[in-house]
Amino acid sequence: MKFRYLPMTEQDRKEMLSTIGVESIEDLFSEIPESVRFKGRLNIPEPMPEPVLIRHMNRLAGKNASFDQYTSFLGAGVYEHHIPSVVNHVISRSEFYTAYTPYQPEISQGELQAIFEFQTMICELTGMDVANSSMYDGPTALAEAASMAAAVSRKRKIVVSRAVHPEARAILATSAKGLGLTVVEVPCADGLTDLKQLEAAADEDTAAVIVQSPNFFGNIEDLAAIEKTAHAHKGLFIVSANPLSLGILKPPGEYGADIVVGDAQPLGIPASYGGPHCGYFATTQAHMRRIPGRIVGQTVDEEGVRGFVLTLQAREQHIRRDKATSNICSNQALNALAASVYMSAMGKQGMQEVARLNVQKAHYAKKRLAEVKGVETVFNQPFFNEFVIKLSRPVKEVNEELFKAGIIGGYDLGRDYPELKDHMLVAVTEVRTKEEIDQLAEVLGGLL
Numbered sequence: 194m195k196f197r198y199l200p201m202t203e204q205d206r207k208e209m210l211s212t213i214g215v216e217s218i219e220d221l222f223s224e225i226p227e228s229v230r231f232k233g234r235l236n237i238p239e240p241m242p243e244p245v246l247i248r249h250m251n252r253l254a255g256k257n258a259s260f261d262q263y264t265s266f267l268g269a270g271v272y273e274h275h276i277p278s279v280v281n282h283v284i285s286r287s288e289f290y291t292a293y294t295p296y297q298p299e300i301s302q303g304e305l306q307a308i309f310e311f312q313t314m315i316c317e318l319t320g321m322d323v324a325n326s327s328m329y330d331g332p333t334a335l336a337e338a339a340s341m342a343a344a345v346s347r348k349r350k351i352v353v354s355r356a357v358h359p360e361a362r363a364i365l366a367t368s369a370k371g372l373g374l375t376v377v378e379v380p381c382a383d384g385l386t387d388l389k390q391l392e393a394a395a396d397e398d399t400a401a402v403i404v405q406s407p408n409f410f411g412n413i414e415d416l417a418a419i420e421k422t423a424h425a426h427k428g429l430f431i432v433s434a435n436p437l438s439l440g441i442l443k444p445p446g447e448y449g450a451d452i453v454v455g456d457a458q459p460l461g462i463p464a465s466y467g468g469p470h471c472g473y474f475a476t477t478q479a480h481m482r483r484i485p486g487r488i489v490g491q492t493v494d495e496e497g498v499r500g501f502v503l504t505l506q507a508r509e510q511h512i513r514r515d516k517a518t519s520n521i522c523s524n525q526a527l528n529a530l531a532a533s534v535y536m537s538a539m540g541k542q543g544m545q546e547v548a549r550l551n552v553q554k555a556h557y558a559k560k561r562l563a564e565v566k567g568v569e570t571v572f573n574q575p576f577f578n579e580f581v582i583k584l585s586r587p588v589k590e591v592n593e594e595l596f597k598a599g600i601i602g603g604y605d606l607g608r609d610y611p612e613l614k615d616h617m618l619v620a621v622t623e624v625r626t627k628e629e630i631d632q633l634a635e636v637l638g639g640l641l
Contacts (some may be wrong), residue, residue: 268620305501320446321475328472331456342401384572411579440548461535471528485519567641
């Protein structure tokens with residue numbers, strides 16, 4: 194058979210048509226008026242035999258710029274990190290790889306325990322009381338946090354810093370429009386949220402103040418000061434955080450955050466061209482019943498043996514949609530498992546060491562690039578593993594030249610911040626070597 198990935202024989206076709214009581218495929222579409230049927234031929238390639246298709250797909254894949262061939266300094270929300278081999282080994286096991294929603298706990302104990310462990314470790318990282326079983330990604334979690342804050346406070350205004358990831362703010366704006374919320378963006382000053390503007394924007398109508406730390410520019414926000422502003426009018430304090438940074442930074446929960454969200458991609462999840470990833474969502478016990486999605490709880494059976502079940506799952510999310518706390522009815526269990534295996538393999542000490550490597554290598558890179566003529570470092574703030582430089586040429590042109598040298602350059606901030614034209618966001622993680630950083634500096638020196 195030339196097309197074994199479409200294993201349909203003519204006999205199969207006849208038997209199915211006979212079972213449903215029609216004579217041909219065309220009969221299935223008899224109710225569609227002729228006037229609206231497409232008469233031509235679809236503009237798609239002809240089918241290929243499997244060996245030809247495999248060669249074709251391999252050629253297409255070969256055109257991609259992979260981390261195996263290029264040195265990447267591109268972050269902006271998706272990062273290249275070391276992934277221990279045990280992560281893929283565990284998540285590739287069939288009992289996890291093919292697992293679905295664990296509605297029947299008696300046959301889903303392994304999946305439920307894996308999710309429970311994810312929730313527990315997220316709480317330890319963020320300093321919060323309870324975490325859900327994961328969300329689609331970081332931006333989705335942030336939008337859900339705003340929605341929850343509005344429901345809790347019964348206020349309609351969301352104040353968000355422009356130092357929050359632009360894509361997360363775009364998701365927030367879309368979600369807010371449907372919910373009838375007003376989003377007010379607060380400008381930045383020297384790479385951080387402008388605290389005076391934030392204080393002016395937050396008022397009695399504010400449901401939540403949202404910041405990201407480390408923020409989109411890599412800088413660490415003054416969460417202690419922002420918390421006072423957020424709670425001054427009884428709004429909620431929402432923090433988006435890179436979970437890997439929490440290996441060495443004081444967790445948002447200790448700053449009085451009400452909700453902490455983020456993307457678990459840095460924890461053992463590959464970049465994968467931007468997804469799928471895994472969002473995390475953690476909050477305080479006071480708001481536990483408002484949390485979107487689902488929570489796995491630990492219990493005991495009638496014989497006292499430890500077991501796990503889905504608990505506090507808002508059934509109206511499936512049935513009475515008008516009373517739903519959220520329309521999120523699923524989670525990223527496989528990627529959450531990857532994050533759990535990563536955190537278990539690294540341990541507390543390993544998480545701290547990796548976070549320190551990110552800080553140390555990024556700071557070396559900033560110092561090294563500052564020596565390059567045509568490069569100007571900006572934002573003199575404490576930062577994690579990303580920083581901003583200003584170039585004497587357009588970032589797009591520079592990145593094209595870097596690519597020819599086998600380097601994936603940083604993010605062009607002018608795409609989202611007109612005031613930062615010719616500014617590049619450079620990411621340096623633990624996988625970058627001193628030689629690779631020095632090579633970036635040398636190539637930039639030749640270009641600028």
